Amino acid sequence: MEKAKILGHRGASGYAPENTMEAFRLAIQQQADGFEIDIHITKDGEIVVIHDDTIDRTSNGSGNVPDFTLAELKQFNYNAGFEHMFPVAEIPTLKQVLELVKTHNLYLNIEIKDIMTNTGKYDGLNLAAARLVEEYELVDQVIFSSFNHNSMAELKESYPEIKTALLHFSKLYKGEAYAKSAKADALHPLFSVVDKSIVEQAHQAGIQVNAWTVNQEADIERMIEAGVDAIITDYPDVGYRIRESRQS
Ligand code: G3P
Ligand code: MG
Numbered sequence: 001m002e003k004a005k006i007l008g009h010r011g012a013s014g015y016a017p018e019n020t021m022e023a024f025r026l027a028i029q030q031q032a033d034g035f036e037i038d039i040h041i042t043k044d045g046e047i048v049v050i051h052d053d054t055i056d057r058t059s060n061g062s063g064n065v066p067d068f069t070l071a072e073l074k075q076f077n078y079n080a081g082f083e084h085m086f087p088v089a090e091i092p093t094l095k096q097v098l099e100l101v102k103t104h105n106l107y108l109n110i111e112i113k114d115i116m117t118n119t120g121k122y123d124g125l126n127l128a129a130a131r132l133v134e135e136y137e138l139v140d141q142v143i144f145s146s147f148n149h150n151s152m153a154e155l156k157e158s159y160p161e162i163k164t165a166l167l168h169f170s171k172l173y174k175g176e177a178y179a180k181s182a183k184a185d186a187l188h189p190l191f192s193v194v195d196k197s198i199v200e201q202a203h204q205a206g207i208q209v210n211a212w213t214v215n216q217e218a219d220i221e222r223m224i225e226a227g228v229d230a231i232i233t234d235y236p237d238v239g240y241r242i243r244e245s246r247q248s
Contacts, residue, residue, distance in 0.1 A: 006239035008035035014234035032236035034107030176205035
């Protein structure tokens, strides 16, 4: 069995401002195999790395991400919660992250936070991000995920070579068959709904299982025992230590 990958959730966000280059560099220092990021699109069509659709919680500014240009977003400080250790942190672009991933040969989970417009259509973030991943020749190192399974199915139709995953909170009835129906490569369940049989059934169908957000030592151990393919955690150093002690 392959070792479970350890992925920093929004970077090493237990120790550094989430979704910033500081959190990503720290995840690398802590020997993570890669990290998970969340993306949105700006007013001028740039893809930026931020969890919420507003900048209120994570920066010193306020407003909706799609109402700002990239240059405007870059003027705010995104160090919320870590002001003393990280006096300044900027909002990264997806391009900046892809460069880092390429340089360090990492694994990247891009979670799409797409927004439905008033025409009933999504904003095209999924396809725009996939185009960039292709451009950077990182198809083999990237997996996309979303709670919007329609967005993942649509992405797969346009880019069959891109890996996709379905995020979910609850147990799925015949999850592996559901994943297959959306042509997804993986399920991304909340860790508490994962057990060994779910992972085994998924693996038999050729579907990977990557659990989030696993922060307690006992839960990390349980996920490794269940045989998950990746553990998404705010504390990659803890994940790495436990994984190495169990699967070395
Ligand atoms: O991708 C795993 C996890 O990040 C999903 O939830 O809200 O933290 O983006 P959220
Ligand atoms: Mg996320």
